[in-house]
Amino acid sequence: MKRIQITMVLLIASIxxxxxxxxxxRSSSADAKRNPLSGAKLWTENCGNxxxxxxxxxxxxxQWDVAVLHMRIRANLTAEESRAIxxxxxxxx
Amino acid sequence: MKPLAMGLGLTALVGxxxxxxxxxxxxxxxxxxxxxxxxxxxxxxxxxxxxxMEKRLASQPETGASQExxxxxxxxxxxxxxxxxxxxxxxxxAMPGIRKFLLTGYGFAGxxxxxxxxxxxxxGFNPIFLWKLNDQIFFEGEAEFELEDGETNVSxxxxxxxxxxxxxxxxxxxxxxxxxxxxxxxLHPAWINKLPDQPLSISDANRIQAKAxxxxxxxxxxxxxxxxxxxxxxxYAVYVANGPEMNDDGSLDFKNYGGFNSSKTVGGRIGFVPLxxxxxxxxxxxxxxxxxxxxxxxxFTTHVIDANYVHIYRAIRGRIDLRAQWAWRNMxxxxxxxxxNEVSGGYGQIAYRPSLAQLKWxxxxxxVFRFDRQNxxxxxxxxxxxxxxxxMNYYFNPTTLFxxxxxFDDRQGAKDNDxxxxxxxxxx
Numbered sequence: 139m140k141r142i143q144i145t146m147v148l149l150i151a152s153i154x155x156x157x158x159x160x161x162x163x164r165s166s167s168a169d170a171k172r173n174p175l176s177g178a179k180l181w182t183e184n185c186g187n188x189x190x191x192x193x194x195x196x197x198x199x200x201q202w203d204v205a206v207l208h209m210r211i212r213a214n215l216t217a218e219e220s221r222a223i224x225x226x227x228x229x230x231x
Numbered sequence: 232m233k234p235l236a237m238g239l240g241l242t243a244l245v246g247x248x249x250x251x252x253x254x255x256x257x258x259x260x261x262x263x264x265x266x267x268x269x270x271x272x273x274x275x276x277x278x279x280x281x282x283x284m285e286k287r288l289a290s291q292p293e294t295g296a297s298q299e300x301x302x303x304x305x306x307x308x309x310x311x312x313x314x315x316x317x318x319x320x321x322x323x324x325a326m327p328g329i330r331k332f333l334l335t336g337y338g339f340a341g342x343x344x345x346x347x348x349x350x351x352x353x354x355g356f357n358p359i360f361l362w363k364l365n366d367q368i369f370f371e372g373e374a375e376f377e378l379e380d381g382e383t384n385v386s387x388x389x390x391x392x393x394x395x396x397x398x399x400x401x402x403x404x405x406x407x408x409x410x411x412x413x414x415x416x417x418l419h420p421a422w423i424n425k426l427p428d429q430p431l432s433i434s435d436a437n438r439i440q441a442k443a444x445x446x447x448x449x450x451x452x453x454x455x456x457x458x459x460x461x462x463x464x465x466x467y468a469v470y471v472a473n474g475p476e477m478n479d480d481g482s483l484d485f486k487n488y489g490g491f492n493s494s495k496t497v498g499g500r501i502g503f504v505p506l507x508x509x510x511x512x513x514x515x516x517x518x519x520x521x522x523x524x525x526x527x528x529x530x531f532t533t534h535v536i537d538a539n540y541v542h543i544y545r546a547i548r549g550r551i552d553l554r555a556q557w558a559w560r561n562m563x564x565x566x567x568x569x570x571x572n573e574v575s576g577g578y579g580q581i582a583y584r585p586s587l588a589q590l591k592w593x594x595x596x597x598x599v600f601r602f603d604r605q606n607x608x609x610x611x612x613x614x615x616x617x618x619x620x621x622x623m624n625y626y627f628n629p630t631t632l633f634x635x636x637x638x639f640d641d642r643q644g645a646k647d648n649d650x651x652x653x654x655x656x657x658x659x
Contacts, residue, residue, distance in 0.1 A: 183507035187541045189423045189658070190629035197333075204333040204363045207395075208371060213417065214452040214466025214502060217398035 177226025180219050188213065194230035202227045331363040336373065337630075339421035341654035343428075347646065354378055355421065357388065369393040389443055404447040406488070410468035411498045411514030412440045413537040414556055414578075422630045422658030425552070425582050426622045428638075431603040432558060432576030437613045439558040439574050440516065440533060441485035444496070446472025455505075466502035466510075471495050474518040477529065477565070480612050481572045483520060494519040494528060500535075508541040524567025531562040549585035554578075569610065576605035597624040599636070617641040630658035 185191055197205060202224060210220040336359035344350035356376040363369050373388035391405035408416040414433050418424055419442075432439055448470035455463040474494040475483040496518030504510045514535040519528040535558040543550045557577030564571060580601040588594045599622035607613035622636035634654045640647040 180507075187508050187510075187539070188417050190626070192629055200331045201333050204331045204361050205335070207363050207369055208333075208361055210452070211369065211393055211395075211401055211403070211450070214450060214464075214468065216452040216454045216464050218454065219452075219464075 177222040177224075178230070181223045181226050184213075184215060184219065185209070185223065194227045197227070197231060199228045199231065202231065333361040335359045335361060335659060337420050337422045337656060337658040339654055339656035341427055341652065343650055343652045345648050345650035346640075347648045357420070367395045369395065399451045399453050400449055401451050402447070402449050406443055406445045407448060407470075408443050409441050409498070410448060410450060410470060411500045411516055411533075411535055412442065412556075413500075413502075413512060413514075413535075413539070414554075415440075415442045418554065420658060421654065421656035422632065424656075425580070425597065425599045425624060425634070426601055426620055426636050427634045427652040427654035428636075430556070430578035430580075430601065431605045431616060431618055432556070432578060435576070435605055435616075437480075437482040437574060437605075437607060437611075438485075439560050439576060440535070441472075441475065441496075444470060444472035444485070444498075445488050446470055446495070463503075463505045466504065466512075467500065469497075469499040471497050475520050477520040477523055479523055479567075481565070481568050481570070481608060482613075483531075494521070498533075510537075510539045512537045520562075522565045522567070524565055529563040529565055529572075531560055533558060533560040543586065545587065547583070547585075548587040549583055552580075552582040552584070554580045568608075570608045572608050572611075574605075574607060576603070578603045595626040597626065597632075598622070599624065614645040615643040632656060 182191065194202075206220050206224045206227065209215060210217065215223075336357045338354075338356045340352070340354045342350070342352050354377075357373055359371065359373045361369070361371050370390075370392050372390040375384075375386045375388045377384045377386075387406060389406050389408055391403050391407040393401050393403040395401045410416055412433070414430060419429060419433075428434075433442070448468055450468035451466070453465045453467070455465060472495060473487040474496040475485045475487055478484050496516055498514065498516035500512050500514035502510050502512040512535075514533075514537070516533040516535075517531070519530050521527075522529050535556065537556040538553070539555075540553040541550065555578065557575070559575035560573065562572040578601055580599065582597055582599040584597040585593050599620075601618075601620040601622075603616070603618040603620070605616045607615055618641065619639040620636050622634060624632050624634045626632045632655070634652070634656065636652045638650040638652070640649050642648070
């Protein structure tokens, strides 16, 4: 039982390390530096991490208002990022 | 442009001439004959002037402005109209108190066949109702319709009213998904969950944590920019809710919606997201449950760690999705149980989808492997269990998929229950 518990902790730690290793590749993207609050980029980076991205055209402005607020609360997204994502979705639908 | 200005000028003139005359004698109840005649004369005069001007304007060729000027003015007018429409749209969108509604949710149909149970089809329908009353007030409610023993069961999965206090703090009250149980809060809906069933530790008979709780919470997301980091965020949630009741076998009954006792459970989670797609979390829950064998209360403490990592690797032409969650709970000894009531368990899951493949049908495939483990108290009526699940999915669209899975079960001191599962699920 202890062995498995340790294995699980190690597994979680290795996921953590995998994430840290991926960082240099990502932060070198010049796009991120130019505009850290680009809605389109934030959308692809954040909204596909729990489920697949939905087509922006699938919802009206008012419906995206509701869905993005729901996601902000559920996924503990930051307010400013969810606002930028919402702006993008409203422009792209 | 010119006729317009003239017309406006005239209207103003008529108005200016008319108003003082009417106002001057406004102290009496009636207009005298004399006043009336004067007004009538004035009015006739104005009318005649207007007709004359109109005639003159109609006969005049447009000489004042050059073609270019007219074109520029027209263009400007168009621009002004566009801006006005845009401003109106913006004003409308920002208006508080506009109720916005979204009907969403998911449905699934499945089949399972296992060594120990009769094979069976199953189905579920979970409509979710979302209202954004204004920028601060949000309501979410989910009903679950399930077929069980020839009857349709309806249950209230969650019903929560949230108040967005500011950018960093949201207050919620009602029945809500347990924020310290990452799988349940963020991954369990059938169109999101990559396997047809839930991990052992999440939905087993002697599960470690509640799926949903009845109480109040505060939560939010804080950008790490405010402490000088370039990126990343911290998510948090703290809740207080009705506590569970202990069953005779030592398991906890979390469905305390009537208040079994006055003990409340307090829980919290901190999720650290250093970069998009990568989150690690730590959660705790502390509470007390009444001992069914005595009148005393038993303290319990639960710890949970979770990790999530999603990344597209060009080298393997696809997306890796890693999930892990491990929870352990310690509890005071009950005299009636005769064993240390400690449970622990969790799962690790890896999924790969060749999202960068050339062929569409390959792009829409996904392979999944999950390892589940549940450690039960020694000498209890529960058994330790390992489970290895392999799955293959096909996505018809981003929220509709077909899942196939096979579970290799390994129970300690009990007969294994290998299971074959199919499911089709959609999020709408």
